[in-house]
Amino acid sequence: MRNVYVLGVGMIKFGRYPDKDVPELAAQAALLALKDAGMTMKDIQLLASGNLLQAGAMVGQRLLQQIGQTGIPVINVANACATGSTAFREAYFAVGSGEYEVAMAVGSEQMGKAGLLGGGGASREGSVEGILGSGLMPAVFGQAGVEHMRKHGTKMEHFAKISVKNHKHSTKNPLSQYQNEMDLDAVMKARMIAYPNTLYMCCPTGDGAAAAIVVSEAVMKKYAKKPVKVGCSVLTSDPWSDRDLTLPDVSTLTRTAAKQAYERAGVGPEDLDLVELHDCFATAELLHYENLGLCKEGEAGRGVDEGWFAHGGKSPVNVSGGLLSKGHPLGATGVANIYEVVMHLRGEAGARQVEGAKVGLAHVIGLGSACTIHILTA
């Protein structure tokens, strides 16, 4: 693999766009990324389009109908919540392999008010949902959090504090779906969804799109942009575990990916200036502190209490607001994480800038199961 760089990124504000359709949302993000890169569609040699809920609808080709049908190869990607990041990975390989010089990844999703609870239980005939436990995400990530409580004595308050942190971060991100602070009491006392996660400890549903343009070193040098290098692109799936298929193993998936990512990028968790990780629920974020090696085993609760993962702390996590407040339009999320890290590495993240950021990590998991990690360096 040769070196690959991110030349342009774009993202629309996450939220609700009932009057638009998915290709329109994707097109807006793509145009922003083209403008950022100083390119037009005629420069793009391959498109990887990530969208989950319309996985059969050829969103990538419909995106090109919106902004320019240049006849290039299009890959439509669906990979659970890792859909967008897997699309980015496809663009990365297209350039890294030497086959293409310029590739674009676009992630998009329109969820409306459906979303995470929508699937699984709609048909009562034959469904075991709610009778033989639950396979729905709130229960799965509730259980994953309770497992940490069982092993390490973690308290519900620790999870709630993560929601408070990410909501606070989002007030400085104009593209975040929500930009309101939440105090601990409000989070703790909000309606319970699946213990220990209350409403504000679950990511909202919404619509959004983000895009990234990756290029070879030769192309990068022609543009007056601060180079951001893709240090690694890792993708994993669930290995066998003793509680196989009863308790989706959200941790091993990420631990395997992190180990590979640090080896390939030649950096360790202590080198990271910022991390955008998959806080689909507050419980998930706490687990991933340890899964990504940002703190030692069993120390995540203490780290939360001591502010290690807040903006200004020793290991800032989700300074964008995270999925909890920035929002989680499934197919857009992975590319939006890349967007966030790139903006910081260029020093263009505005009020939420992590000063002097040189190395950032973007992490996404999807059940069940896919985990991507990209490490980017300035």
Add this chain to the structure above:
Amino acid sequence: MAEGTQASGEKKARPIVPFLRLGDRPHLVGKKCDQCGAVYLGNRVACSKCSTTGPFSEIPLSTKGSLWVYSIVHQSAPGIPTPYVAAIVDLPEGVSVRCNIIDVEPDPAKIPFGMPVEMITRKVREDKEGNDIIAFFFRPASKN
């Protein structure tokens, strides 16, 4: 017991999943990989741990186990009554079971980790032919 047609019009009890066996002593059955010892609920084409294509032995599973983790679900998909305690129970044969815990208050203070639990079965609905669909649940183990 004859499978399939309902020519007689007689209603039958049917397990909600194939790995639940009904009868006098309802229990779950697992498939054990003879090569690596991994135990599954349900079938595999090849072992998901060691990839051998078999053979697999069928083993009856204990009706007693212990609570590993749970979540108390207050909001679920449309039509599913809440709250309920969605849990993972570990059985002594080395297999884990996704289930509901019943006969407990949906309150974390009342649900101790490692709690001994036992399996029971209940009718949960009828299918289109009017057969009783039987599901399994776990509840705190009786003290005898």
